[in-house]
Amino acid sequence: MAKFISGWCSEHADWLVLVGLIGVVYGTLPYGPSIINSVYSFIGKELFNSIVLFIGLLGIIVSLVYSSSLFGFSKGHIGRIALAAGILAYMAQFITIPAERLHFFEYALLAVAIERVLRPHIRDVGRPFVGMLCAYFVGMGDEIIQWLLSNRHGEIIDVFLNGWGGVLGILLIPWPQQALTSRSHRLIFLLTTIAVVLSILFTFATRDFGFMIVNEDKGFRFRSRLSLDDFREYDLEHGKQLGRIIRQDIRLPYAQFLKKYPANRFPFLHEMRVHIFRRDRYAGKEKAKASWIALRENQILESHFGCCLSEAGLDWPAYKVKRIESRSERRDGLFYTSSVSKKVITAFSPFQFTMIAPVLVGCNAMLFLMTRRWLHLG
Secondary structure, three states: OHHHHHHHHHHOHHHHHHHHHHHHHHHOOOOHHHHHHHHHHHHOHHHHHHHHHHHHHHHHHHHHHHOOOOOOOOHHHHHHHHHHHHHHHHHHHHOOOHHHHHHHHHHHHHHHHHHHHHOOOOOEOOHHHHHHHHHHHHHHHHHHHHHHOOOOOOOHHHHHHHHHHHHHHHHHOOOOOEOOOHHHHHHHHHHHHHHHHHHHHHHHHHOOEOEEEEEOOOOEEEEEOOOHHHHHHHHHHHHHHHHHHHHHHOOOOHHHHHHHOOOOOOHHHHHHHHHHHHHHHHHOOOOHHHHHHHHHHHHHHHHHOHHHHHHHOOOOOHHHHHHHHHHOOOOOOOOEEOOOOOOOEOOOOHHHHHHHHHHHHHHHHHHHHHHHHHOOOO
16 A cells, blocks of 8 residues: 555656645635744744745755756756846845745746646647746636635735746746647647736736825825825815724734725725834834835825824824934935835726727737747648
């Protein structure tokens, strides 16, 4: 029996690795924030960030070993590794939250595992693209589950980040030498079409569209799900009522408050609490840059959440503002861009996206036909 189990596991090792990785990705979703917060409190954010980077680099090495490509690199493979290094360097700057970096590396490994599973079934150069798209679907499922969970928030931007993790993994491994077949070409087109349609539907479902609020006089901008008119209505007409809610629930743990007032249902309360958290966190640091950020966040709060902030008793007195100003660095003429709600889509409105969506599907179909003709796939 033991010999049979050992043989079966050896024969299906690639599938076991893949199922295990997907199990880790999906299984930790409900408890992810709690686990990360516990780790933060135990070892600190800086050490956790270093550990994540180490795990990421270790994952890259594992990917290379797992795909049997440590030696005998082809020129094309070296070029892809260089491109992967560029993507990694860029994403390291863009993804500042350690948990998101960890997720990014997870999907790199996942794409490699999927590619391994596909090897007996797809032997041409289309295999890495199919693996990458399959990893994208897993990432889509990841965000859909988060969207359905009460303590998580699924976002289309995170779907794309998961997808880029898959791209990184695929670039690290050697690609088949066999030319693309008509069967793989059709499969890639089908999967790409499904990915585009699902992404469009998920974007509409999450409704993470918003506005870039710019204050030229005070030199700050921030993204929000609310327009300037919405801010005036919420703050001037309902500020006292909302302020009492904030005052009553401000002592709730930060994550619990955001869970109680999710962004899609209570955008004003949710965003105000995040701005307060960011302001107070940076105000507690002694560094000049941190003080400058705290002052800027306070300006945002006073300008757009002023009545509610005052009613909640969370506005800063003049002496505190002066104290923070005294240790803040001078950045005259420099615009401040808050990272609050940074994943809100502001490039286009829901109506504009409705117009763009069919174009994306059409472009995918045109690309399919053009590549089919160019590659003489018949």
